[in-house]
Amino acid sequence: MAVNKVYPDAVAALAGVIRDGMTIMAGGFGLCGIPTVLIEAIRASGARDLTFVSNNAGVDDGGLGVLLQSRQVRKMISSYVGENKIFAEQYLAGELEIEFNPQGTLAERIRAGGAGIPAFFTKTGVGTVIAEGKEVREFDGEKYVMERGLRAELAIIHAWKADPEGNLVYRKTARNFNPMMATAAAVTVVEVEELVPLGSFDPDHIVTPGIFVNRIVKLDSVVKRIEQRTVRKRVAA
Amino acid sequence: MAWTREQMAARAAQELKDGFYVNLGIGIPTLVANYIPEGISVQLHSENGMLGTGPFPFEGEEDADVINAGKQTVTELPSTSYVDSASSFAMVRGGHINLSILGALQVAENGDLANWMIPGKMVKGMGGAMDLVAGVKRVVVLMEHTAGGKPKLLHRCTLPLTGAGVVDMVVTDLAVFDVDRRGGGMTLLELAPWVTLAALRAVTEADFAVAPALKAA
Numbered sequence: 001m002a003v004n005k006v007y008p009d010a011v012a013a014l015a016g017v018i019r020d021g022m023t024i025m026a027g028g029f030g031l032c033g034i035p036t037v038l039i040e041a042i043r044a045s046g047a048r049d050l051t052f053v054s055n056n057a058g059v060d061d062g063g064l065g066v067l068l069q070s071r072q073v074r075k076m077i078s079s080y081v082g083e084n085k086i087f088a089e090q091y092l093a094g095e096l097e098i099e100f101n102p103q104g105t106l107a108e109r110i111r112a113g114g115a116g117i118p119a120f121f122t123k124t125g126v127g128t129v130i131a132e133g134k135e136v137r138e139f140d141g142e143k144y145v146m147e148r149g150l151r152a153e154l155a156i157i158h159a160w161k162a163d164p165e166g167n168l169v170y171r172k173t174a175r176n177f178n179p180m181m182a183t184a185a186a187v188t189v190v191e192v193e194e195l196v197p198l199g200s201f202d203p204d205h206i207v208t209p210g211i212f213v214n215r216i217v218k219l220d221s222v223v224k225r226i227e228q229r230t231v232r233k234r235v236a237a
Numbered sequence: 238m239a240w241t242r243e244q245m246a247a248r249a250a251q252e253l254k255d256g257f258y259v260n261l262g263i264g265i266p267t268l269v270a271n272y273i274p275e276g277i278s279v280q281l282h283s284e285n286g287m288l289g290t291g292p293f294p295f296e297g298e299e300d301a302d303v304i305n306a307g308k309q310t311v312t313e314l315p316s317t318s319y320v321d322s323a324s325s326f327a328m329v330r331g332g333h334i335n336l337s338i339l340g341a342l343q344v345a346e347n348g349d350l351a352n353w354m355i356p357g358k359m360v361k362g363m364g365g366a367m368d369l370v371a372g373v374k375r376v377v378v379l380m381e382h383t384a385g386g387k388p389k390l391l392h393r394c395t396l397p398l399t400g401a402g403v404v405d406m407v408v409t410d411l412a413v414f415d416v417d418r419r420g421g422g423m424t425l426l427e428l429a430p431w432v433t434l435a436a437l438r439a440v441t442e443a444d445f446a447v448a449p450a451l452k453a454a
Binding site for chain 2: 029030031032033055078079080081082088091092098100102103104105106107108110111122123124125126127128129130170171172173174175176177178179180207224225226227228229230231232233234
């Protein structure tokens with residue numbers, strides 16, 4: 001029987017892959033391009049002591065913030081967590097661990113992990129606390145710090161469109177961390193705004209090929225929140 | 238008389254050159270986009286994966302999928318491209334971005350920069366700042382000269398560093414300094430109107446030389 005990657009809903013798509021204490025990558029930058037419905041399904045699963053690799057930690061009532069509310073997160077590997085009061089409270093109470101990574105280092109660790117590269121050297125963080133305890137080596141007269149590739153047991157990501165093979169395209173800045181995370185986990189589950197028939201995409205335009213995608217959920221409705229709504233006035237011509 | 242935030246931004250904008258790819262930090266550096274000199278073309282980089290970042294949208298035209306690194310709604314330009322975060326930081330870490338203009342808590346005379354954490358306060362994270370200062374060819378700091386009356390230009394930073402030996406220029410509300418991040422050492426290039434050298438030294442811990450052109454003035 002042919003492999004079917006398309007699942008009826010988020011709960012079904014995550015069935016059998018969630019367990020307590022696991023490490024999960026979650027795509028998105030702020031609230032842009034986050035897998036909102038898959039996060040809700042993880043909340044419903046009740047899984048605890050989770051480690052999340054995600055650039056941010058959501059806001060109090062959105063993104064990964066909903067899993068902080070329900071106290072399902074033990075550790076975050078992130079570059080910036082500034083928008084979340086619950087995060088601050090749990091961190092200061094010692095209930096939550098945080099490992100800060102420079103954003104480019106985080107992105108590259110995930111890319112490397114997905115490409116089978118166990119470690120790499122970068123200038124980012126040399127001479128700072130980030131380099132403490134890590135190998136520093138000189139190449140061509142410049143110092144570089146060694147960072148490790150990063151993998152996870154599960155990646156949950158958001159894409160704009162998928163075909164049934166799992167080929168994906170993203171929309172504008174909602175791409176961010178999603179494509180790298182798709183490559184770096186044992187199981188990758190994607191939520192998509194549109195499911196299109198095979199052959200709909202120009203193969204030249206596919207961003208994430210289906211080899212990196214295991215399970216697909218088509219969203220019934222898509223709600224996108226804006227964190228910082230900024231506009232300019234129309235000037236009369 | 239100290240420069241205003243707008244005047245500081247306008248001064249920093251003079252560092253832009255035609256054809257530059259530029260990353261602007263959050264806060265005063267964002268204002269630099271309003272002072273791009275006539276006749277030159279620059280592309281603004283947002284590290285969340287947008288190159289060629291346009292102005293804020295008109296009301297009602299906001300798109301949740303088009304944001305800058307400050308998570309603000311922005312717009313597309315004809316030149317815009319979107320990339321994933323690893324490719325976006327390859328532009329930064331690979332030395333393809335010509336200029337980064339960012340804020341700071343402290344800058345030292347050896348070019349060290351601190352702008353991401355204050356011990357004892359909740360740490361929010363460094364975001365992309367460590368990548369930017371390590372990878373971008375030229376780093377200009379735009380900041381108030383003092384904080385709570387205390388100097389921010391120091392012999393050595395006391396706060397945890399964002400980068401060691403990374404700053405090329407500092408623009409404050411009182412003065413403009415060149416920083417030799419390889420050899421170490423700061424040189425005063427410009428003073429705000431009516432600010433005397435003695436008054437500047439009184440609020441600056443870092444040692445600095447005075448540019449010959451300024452001495453002659």
